[in-house]
Amino acid sequence: MIFDFSFILVAATLLTGLIWGIDSLAFKPKRVAAASAKGVAPDNIREPLMVEYARSFFPVILIVLLIRSFLFEPFRIPSDSMMPTLLDGDFIFVNKFSYGLRLPVVNTKVVSIGDPQRGDVIVFRLPRDPATNYIKRLVGLPGDHIVVRGENLYINGERVPTELNGPYNEHGTRAMRATEHLGNVDHSVLYMRDRYDGEGRDYDEIVPAGHYFFMGDNRDNSKDSRFFDVGFVPERNLVGKAVRIWLNWDLPNAPIWDRIGAPIH
Missing domain, CATH: 1.10.287 (Helix Hairpins)
Incomplete structure (x- = not known):
């Protein structure tokens, strides 16, 4: 409970x-x-x-x-781990019925509707502290072999294609921006190239049955499934799929008007 x-x-x-x-x-x-x-x-x-x-x-x-x-639950993004897809100060709607209906508080699934898809942006309960919600992108499905080598991500032996788009110097962040083709989803990721030896850039594990592997889009500034504090996320901890930004409010630059109503991909 x-x-x-x-x-x-x-x-x-x-x-x-x-x-x-x-x-x-x-x-x-x-x-x-x-x-x-x-x-x-x-x-x-x-x-x-x-x-x-x-x-x-x-x-x-x-x-x-x-x-x-x-149906839908509002959440606030409290960090920059999902930049550039989501910014600190974004308020989002999460679709609670994408992966099935769950009873509140006990979080028991009562109706199965759909399965999480690679590339979905998902809110989940932190396995080691279920009262804490995290939001990351689903990268690994049950049984997948996940390897991270620097900026390269491999799933089941295949390198996930990326295309570099040049420097990203917005919202107080200096990084390299790239487009990643993950499953059926094309989305932006950030790399901080001054962190070649940073934690999380050398990873090799197989996702257990009934669990999922998540990563933040801000790859070198995200605590996600690569780290012990998060690890693999069991299916019962999934909250829902992030679908739309309904407000951005992060002082002193709030609001960012063009983010209001934007879909989340």
Whole structure:
């Protein structure tokens, strides 16, 4: 069980629903009968303040819970590990039903809909701390042999094609930009060429069954599945597929207007 905002929504939904339901079944009939005996019209009967609040908030909280749990959930990007695809300060929508419907809090899948595809940008729960959400690009599927040698990525013995696009000197970052052809997705990645001996540039592992391998698009400035603190991500930890940016707000340059509404590839 994960004690996060979903837990608060579930608890609030249960609490307000119970208060409203118990009052409707047990206490409201008694109030109405007592008021009628005194000649007071039912429309003039005041509910207890707690019941009034519960009746008002229950449907609102329930709708928010259902949308966040089964349709779309908003997230904020807190780092530059997915540059240039996502920037620090981007607010995104994550599709919660891309890979199946899961119950909130317990995160148990109840309906299977689709499978993650190589190249998807996915939010997942950190295996060693499920209360923490990470967002990275899916690189390795179960059973894949993943090798990283410097700037080169190999999947099952085949080098993933890349095309250098020149320097990237935006948003406080100096790097080399390239287009990577990963599965059916063409997307941009960044390399910091002054980090040839950096951690994460020499990797060779096979993805276990039921797990996935993720990397950040900012390849030399991303803590991802190459590192022990993240490692392979089990299927049950997947939250959903990132689909669209709905706001960018990172002071002092906020907002970046042309990012609002942009799809995530």
